[in-house]
Amino acid sequence: MSDVRFEAPSSLSEAVKILAGAKGPSRALAGGTDLIVQMENDLLEPDLIVDIKKIPELRAIKPEGGGFRIGATVTSMEMIEDASLCAKWPGVIDGVKLIGSIQVKGRATMAGNLCNASPGADSVPPLVAAGALARIVGPNGTRESPVEKIPVGPGKTSLAPGEIIESFFLPERPRNSGDAYLRFTPRTEMDIAVVGVAINLTLDSAGVCTQARVALGAVAPTVLLVDECANALIGTRVDEAAIDKMAAAAAAACKPIDDKRGTREFRIKITSVLAKRVAQKALERARHTA
């Protein structure tokens, strides 16, 4: 590891100021479960690291407008241990739970997972399916962005220099809503998704799907939000025919590559298998939530 300047400011404005003033490569540090590993392996050599864990307002999960605001440095384990969040957004928790080990989850954050911009990030497809918004703070003020607009390619984000994620907002959900996420990995844990599928749907009182969002991970340079999949479910009772149509749309939408984690052909097949399984799980949850 080369010489690096380390700052740990206690306010958001100070963090933004330090990052915006950086001359060389810089990084915000949350849990560090990607950043430190990349530095250890000489994949990344920042001149400046700004630890944002000392900023109090980034550390909390708060109710807001019937939904939740989750600070950027809230760890995965803190989310998993929040009963009301787990009850409302079980699909988001599905994703968070799959990250690394318990030790890794004790440090890892969704903001870090998102800004690492890996197409295989487990918390991102469920956030996208949930319609989560990220609040971004930078030298030019605060802005809101749908989560899916932040990664623009492997390792690349749309954040401008000096910008950091302050929090995520998960909205209030209608009755009879359910979300779920599954990934495929050859190992049971400590692995990176070969394919990930998240589905968030809402049923009306007659059991007809009124809203749906389907997000696919690890099958394209960024997580895909696939309207064709949603359209295959909306207006149906999410029966087998609808699910098959949705799964076919998912397989058609993915644009995977062959790499060390899986082949293109295998990823496409698994996308369809997982899409069906996830739809069933989301449907079960929608039927059983008030």
Next chain:
Amino acid sequence: MTTILKKPGFNPDRKYKIIGTSPVKHDGFDKVTGRAKFAADAFLPGMLVGKVLRSPHPHAILKRIDTTQASKVPGVKAIITRDDFPEIKQGTGGGDMTRLAMAREKVYWEGHPVAAVAATSESAAKKALKLIEVEYEVLPHVIDPVEAMSPDAPILHDYMRTKGAKGPDAEKPTNVVERHALGIGDVDKGFAEADVIVEGTFDTKPMHQGYIELQSCVANYSDDGQVDLWCCTQAPWVYRDRLTEILKIESSKIRIQQSELGGGFGGKTTFYLEPLSVVLSRKAKCPVKMTLTRVEVMRATGPVSGTQSTIKMGCKKDGTIVAVDSTLVFQTGPYTGSAFTNAPQAMLTRYDLKNVRTVSYEVVSNRPKVSSFRAPCVPQVVFGVEGLIDELATKIGMDPIEMRLKNAIVEGHKTIYGETFNRIGFVETLEAAKACDHYRAPVPKGQARGIACGFWFNRGGETTGSMNLAPDGTVTITLGTADVAGSRMSMAMMAAEELGIPVDRVRAVLADTHSLGYNRVTAGSRTTFSSGIIVVDSARKIITELCRRAAKIWNVPEEGVVFEDGVCRPASSNVGEFEPLSIKDIAHKTTYTMGSISGHSEMNVTGAGPGFAVHIVDVEVDKETGLTSVKRYTIIEDAGKAISPAQVEGQFQGAAVQGIGWALNEEYVYGSDGRLQNPGFLDYRMPVASDVPMIDTVIVEVPNPKHPFGLRGVGEVPLTPAMAAIGNAIGHAIGIRPRSLPMSPPKVLAIIEEARARGVLPAG
């Protein structure tokens, strides 16, 4: 001299007090509390950090190395390249060894060292590495051993000719190191008698030993040319002698102290950093510490040979195997040393076969040189052999264990490689498998079961050790073999049993290379057996001396004293009436008798008893994704006599877990540029705890009469059948048995689709 080898004194009726119990290991507390000193825990005043510059190319001519700019980096104290090593002729043992440590004419794999830097900080060393200018002439490369055998493959070594080849091929430059043939009988005649014949080509991929402890060492080259070296190794004496050979430093000036070992499995029988750190320390005039990163371990340390086995096997309707023909290919990395001849010797040794032909090839390619791993080269070929036996058993409608029993060898069997077996326990192991809970239980719905068998020779070899009695009656043992799996405790237990004292009064330590004579590498499942014989022999020498001292104290003839249950007594009432003297009593008086009491033993140990195992595994295959889950796993194996049953179980269980990884997911992924794409545990998919069930064990005990307590080695046998058993289970689950490792989800899913197309697996 070495009477214990001729008269081991094994007594089947002996009642043990300590052997067969599982006391807490003496080195266990420090390991669980973090106090144990591993190689990276060695620190010396003024110690520098050493880092290695590695080739980014898998095959290239090393044209020029310029260290001028790098040496100007503040804090850099020494930079070494090929110019700092004595020239040793290419194609010789020493020539290969020095070129593996530091590239000379060419680089042969991505990760081959081309320079090393010692500096006052890691960041200074890394800065310097970036400033070393290296000019390469990149050459075409070849990774796969079968491709490396093709006539148009890039040749690694112009000087190489195939040893054992005949005809025009013997004269041409080649990547085939050696052609080795081994067989008995008449294979064609054998196949003519067969009712059923099966054949197939199987391949296995290189896998890494996967030890947790990264290689690390500290070298201190003093101003008067003495070398002190602390490192993690399974072979301190071997390292010393190799350093002598490639650095031309006399052995008496190289003192190696082995550290605690955080896993080796054969991977720490070859040095990587040690020669570099010694040369850096000599040049920098400071101690130098070097530690590999995990990425370096994956890119540049010994994996296991990848193989391809083409095997044909025939049997009669009654299950008698009548002929086996095979062609085997073994990857060795850029230089010879895969120990591939183990494979033809061991692949079928457990079956009484009259007609066998094997032709084996060892092949160089642009990968790191392979290193040993539990039963080197054997599990790979057993994957094919036991797969075909399973197919034969299915075809003739015979129970797979009965089929093996039908062909099982017993005492007196003469092996294909010439050894005639003493008492062996293969039949007892098969019977125990048949009787165990797992085999008797019905296969759960949605799952499938596989079984497979394996064998390993078990080894002996040159071993030296000492034992000292302290004045308070406690005992210390100095061992030359490394403790790769708890052997210090087993030695303490054997000493305590023989001396008749509690095991807590014995402690064993690991010697440095100045303290004992030569010890062969700790490998081949030889340690508890060989050092165990040394320990018992040393204890017997101490007992003889104790009797002599008792005779002196009592003023009676030596033959008038016997040693029983930890005390010296008069041999009979004719000798006189004396209170028995305990070891402690005599030890306390050594100053007044003839001085301290110690035992020492050194010998080339023979008589290791071969080991056999049966594995039973239940799997569930997700037919939509090809994902295999191992649901239940039982290892049944002959340990001869389990000195510490808990440690024997640990050997069985660890091997099963490594076998599960090798079977299902572990694989090196290379790009078309010959560079490794998954050099770390995230993408090199070793199993994690939740990937494996509790591994059940059945320890069979058919004593080895050549050991005082009857033990057989257990380090290697338990890996040999693992992938075959899992492959057989998957085959039964999906209708077609996989023939290529790893049996990863994409490959298994493709076989499922094929099985459905062929109608051997129902749709849906």
